[in-house]
Amino acid sequence: MAGSEYEDAASQPSTPVDDKRSEASADPVVKSCPIFFSPALRNNIILNQYPLRSANRPYNTQTGEVATGVRIKPKTGWMEVDMPLLTSKYYDPEKATRFGSEEQPLNQQVLSSRLQPPATKLMVGVFRNGQLHIVPVRGISQLRPTLRHVDEKSKRARDIANSSVTRAQAPAREPARAVQVTVKQNTEAPKLSTTPIIRATEGEAWVDYSIGDVEGATSLLRQLECPAEHQLVQCTPK
Template sequence: MSDVDVKMSEPDVPLASAKDYGLPDEEIVAEIPIYLTHRIAKTLHLLQCPQKNRQAKPGELRPSVARYKPIHGQLEMDIPLDVTNPMYNKERGRDLGVGLSDNGRILDIQTLVSVDIPKSSNYMAGLFRNGALHLTPIEKITQLRPSLKYLDRVAEKELAASKLSNDDDDDDDDDKPQVKAQTLQVMVRSAQAEEALRQQQNSIAFIQQKLEEEPWSKLSYFDVGSEESSSVVSKLVAKHTGDLVCKTTPDEFLTAIIGSIEPDLL
């Protein structure tokens, strides 16, 4: 699609009234021109936080660190935790802080990692300015979910400490006769199943390896009201607002975007 700003102009045929849909007829109180622009459509991403309060205020999810892997499209953000809150368990925070570092750091951040979701519908960013609605298509939608990698690191350190302790006990018991019970589990797979499993494991391992090898690119975060944020918002406004002749009716245009627009009637 070319980078062209589009205004939905007046149709050549009269629009269907509310009565045509079996709904009460109401007076039209305003007509709002709509403009479609693609100025930043390629770089505009929608970040969803399904596990956060929908009433979250601007700046509440301000990250202390943000990083991005452009090739694989992975985003991570470290969100500071309020360790001074009376509800925060500092003792547990020290235990989990081992997963962040070995210098006694308390767990003071929550890392959110991006997960791409299939695009099942079309989203647009809308900006209402000077009595007109400006729409920009959103091509990439990403959900941010908590990363629990620090728990894996805690488990690894506990396992290493336990293994070291067991090795010390084994050294003390070298002179004692030991009888160990062993359990053998026999699994039979066909050659085709073994080959399919091997290919699947190799594919997952290869993708994970490539993801780990890609270096992080540091991102800068600018909150609502900042000069940088205002500059981006200004690009959501269409530059060209001249009337264009549409080859489709407004109903056909909206149907192509969102599907059927006829209301469900009971």
């Protein structure tokens, strides 16, 4: 009987505590470091993604495609980036003049996106002297090329056509008369209408941002470090 009880006890499955201990022994902690939350660039870090751009062709000085302008609408969250077009390859001067003008042919494209808050808490960090300094990511953009040049060309054509029709069909002036207009408010309009969003977006002004160079990037990298006056020198457990 004793032997049977011993075999039953040995055949029981391991507990979660035992599993955690075995995992800890298989993957031991090799190093620990203090973590600091840097306040300097809080709410100023944006992660830009380019889903239609190959990872082998990033926008940088090596490819000759570096942003020339950046603007954001802070309230509605829209972002636009001006990117030059490579005129050495796959560039048609005739079409560039058609969508632009003789004086200013089309030589850049506009990337656009709406900033979205991260689905999870994303952080940007830097190691300095055995310390990890982190800053939260404010938003994420997925910048894609727009067809603004096509829309602008179509708008110019419509404006010219409408102007010609208006001049040709201008009626004779009639004497002014009073007209009573009654406006009925639609209280049953759907609350999820996109009209207020579109109006807010069109009514908000763009805020231009400057584009830094390598020295500016180095300065921003230093700002990721938490200043000494904000570092917790001693921690007393409760």
